[in-house]
Amino acid sequence: MASAVEPDRDELAYIPAADLAARIRRRELSPVEVVDAFIRRIEERNPSLNAFVYVAFDEARERAQEAERAVMSGAELGPLHGVPTAIKDLFDYHPGWKSTFGGIRALKDFVVDAHCVFAERIKRAGAIIxxxxxxxxMGFRGTCDNYLFGPTRNPFDLSRNSGGSSGGSAAAVADGLLPLAEGTDGGGSIRIPASWCGVYGYKPSFGRVPYVNRPNAFSGTDPFLFEGPLTRTVEDAALALSALAGYDPRDPFSxxxxxxxxxxxxxxxxxxKIAYSPDFDVYPVDPEVRRVVDEAAMAFTEAGAQVEEVCVGITRDQRELSDLWCRLIIPLNVAGIEGLKAxxxxxxxxxRDDLPPEYLRWIEEGYRMTALDVQRDQQMRTEIYDAIQGVLNEYDLLITPTLACLPVENADDGNTVGPSEINGVPVDPLIGWCMTYFVNFTGHPAASIPAGMAHGKLPVGMQIIGRRYADADVLTASAVFERLRPWRQIYEIPAARPLTAPMAKSDGLSMTES
Structure with a gap:
């Protein structure tokens, strides 16, 4: 099935997944040639980006050959047949592949012989990981850095961070290393890096994409945990969701x-009717972020919608609420620590030195928590649910900035964090600048969409939140915005970036072949 002219890796780099899959089905492109082209691009560009930390290129080439045989035989093909993708190195597994739980040095050779749902279903749809x-x-911050691999660099500015926790996936998609990749989201980990890397990140309604975990099948509720796609187009996200969504009896909430x-x-x-909150009532927001999202929100008026700025009704201080997120998710982390110990x-x-001090502080807090503490925290969480639900009882959508700040500079010690203050107001550097985790309290569907560029060079995301289970509404609004404010041209910036990067300390580990 080899084409007359071998496809160029740069020519294929920014073709959407939907178009790649269509061209493979029409036999205009060979899955083998497509996979080889993306492998060559990764080999060339990843050393300066640090998006991939584990590669399985030999296995991918074998799957590409299988995919090509299926095309030539006339077999039924999945919606993503032959499309390259990647999964995340956190609580995301593929049989035989290393799982470091986010760059923990003690786990550099740890293997979990299982599939996460994303890997399982994206392969079933024909994609090649x-x-x-x-x-x-442990995904316990909104930046992407660790002691084992070091930071993932933002493809728009290599001195800055990609955002986290799905930072490698977002950076890879923005840099044309992949058309789509896996994100997971416990406090904004799909939407945060989508915002900083200028890509589209979709967090579905709770239960829409199964979340399968053992030994605790009920672990995805405190806060709500999600799997979803990071892409450069809304159509690609919808296509990925078509493959990922659907009932799974292993998930009691599916x-x-x-x-x-x-x-x-x-x-x-x-x-x-679309509600707009520039600050969720309580966040300090960088003026340049506010300017970009203010302008972006008005696109919906051009489409015939009524956009109104609203008070959401949140009265607690943002620092109290970021601490709440940390307390809600830390019991799951404690359980993970104990499971590894066993x-x-x-x-x-x-x-112990493999864990950042900020994380250790919260682990210690988790061991001290009481049943009464947990009940009080759920009551506080309910206040946020009621506030957001109250807005969405009156409006079809709620839109906000995705993040309160622009991408931060990378540290050189494996421990990059976010800002400690914005506009002179103290915020938690782990999660307090992320205007995303409220929706993990509530379970509503939400996306981060590229809203525009700050200072002409750094992406800014706008968060679109829908009513419970109204994923279609979020996708509709996203597609409308993409038609009115297309952002494809911003990828000219990463496409032209230097292929050398600022030095950052790590153990020197990078990509390893399976």
């Missing part, structure tokens, strides 16, 4: 219903 992407230790995500892209928002890896003992 090339490897795993970088994330922070939704048993079908949604036509692709049809949602053709709808209109004319007559819709398996012979004592992270709080001989490997």
């Amino acid at each position: 090339l490897g795993k992407t970088n994330s922070p230790i 939704l048993d219903e079908q949604v036509d995500f692709m049809s949602a892209l053709r709808r209109s928002v004319k007559g819709w 398996g012979g890896i004592d992270l709080l003992g001989e490997h």
